[in-house]
Amino acid sequence: MDVIVTPTPxxxxxxxxxxxxxxxxxxxxxxALAEGTSTIYFPAHSEDSDAMRRCIRDLGAIVEEDEEKIVITGFGNRPRDVKELNVGNAGAVLRFLMAVAALCPEVTFVNTYPDSLGKRPHDDLIDSLRQLGVTVNDNAGKxxxxxxxxxxxGGRITVSGNVSSQFxxxxxxxxxxxxxxxxxxxxxxxxxxVVVGQTLEVLEQAGIKIEASxxxxxxxxxxxxxxxxxxxxVQGDYPGSAAVLAAAAVTESDVTIHHLEEKSKQGERAIVDVLRMMEVPLTHENGDVIVRGNGRLKAVEFDGDAATDAVLAMVAAAVFxxxxxxxxxVENLRYKECDRITDYLNELRKAGANVEExxxxxxxxxRPEGVEGGVEINAHYDHRVIMALTxxxxxxxxxxxxxxxxxxAKSYPIYFDHLQALGANVEWVK
Structure with missing residues (x-):
């Protein structure tokens, strides 16, 4: 399905x-890794989280869900002996479960997205798992x-952090x-x-002790x-909200997004600071971000390493x-669902943006006067690129x-529903 985005003032x-x-x-x-029953309130529904649900079930967790919560009875350190796992296009889920699969006799992770996740490298994690005595058969790291x-x-393990913190x-x-x-x-x-900090935060909440430098x-x-x-x-999601906040920033707007914690450890919380630096009128208090955009923005310089999943939305705002x-x-943007530097900027140029890499x-x-548009855009099967191009x-x-x-839908299945609710002229077409 394609979407037609019509200019919306x-x-x-x-x-x-x-x-x-x-x-x-x-x-x-x-x-899933706990022995006993855990409850998760307000879980996200997306292709990534659904992939994790599906795979922990396959590995032996009992998963029960209603509109408000998920109740999970875990398998502890004894996952079920499964022969195959399908994570879809979810890179983080793949990498986390590659480690968990080390507790299983033999598991094959299949390749159902050869043009996206199938192209991404996992050599650094494979090297580390081999240090643990795990045998890994791979396709040149893919x-x-x-x-x-x-x-x-256990023992002493080294892992490269150059490509991804997920390893x-x-x-x-x-x-x-x-x-x-x-x-x-x-x-x-x-x-x-910052994302490693989120992992450590969750591990601590789960009763795990780790000493980190x-x-x-x-x-x-x-x-x-x-x-x-x-x-x-589960707290509100800054990476997805970044695109909605950027949309409010580049238009005349009066938009409020609820459930965004001011003291969140999500690095993408920086979208609020960057929009302030761009002189976008906004407030952030009591979990609400309120943007009263006037379409006028100032240029910024920003170190995007700690806010990787919000950078494309920031760039979209900077276009104007x-x-x-x-x-x-931001080099690690190159190792996502697509090359989020080269591929994204090529599509921005088609729309009329003046960008360099x-x-x-x-x-x-x-270009405060706007861009021409009027073209078809290839989003390279990438949810963040789709949102930013919108x-x-x-x-x-x-x-x-x-x-x-x-x-x-990989991360924000109702993104276009939310934009339509705010008055955006977006339309699904086949």
């Missing part, structure tokens, strides 16, 4: 932020991947369950440290631990800012047609 109304995808997938996993484990051993998070979920104590040293740089580059993990069955509440914006330290930077020469379409002079826009 005004947005107005209130919406409730979706629950956080990142926290939901982590809570689902720690609940799917399909077979994990032959059953009895992984480290995967090891942090696994190592507390091993009989031996473990030490993890992160090599090179560590991308998205201040720079998050070294960890001591006692072995023989057990995850505790707990009750969790006065001056030249620069988003730096470096290996780890995005430079935007703002923001640009709202301020273009002619409609944009975004191909395969249904892939927005």
């Amino acid at each position: 005004k947005l107005q109304g209130d919406i409730q932020a979706l629950s956080s995808k990142n926290y939901t997938t982590r809570y689902l996993l720690v609940a 799917l399909p991947i077979t994990i032959s484990g059953g009895n992984p051993k 480290l998070s995967a090891l942090l979920f696994l190592t507390p369950l091993l009989a031996e104590d473990s030490e993890i040293e992160v090599l090179h740089d560590l991308k998205s440290k 201040d720079d998050l580059m070294f960890y001591r993990i006692p072995g023989g631990q057990k995850y505790e069955a707990k009750t969790y509440r 800012a006065e001056g030249t914006s620069r988003f730096y330290n 470096r290996q780890s930077e995005i430079i935007v020469h703002g 923001v640009v379409g709202l301020r273009a002079k002619k409609p944009l047609r975004i191909l395969d826009a249904h892939h927005v």
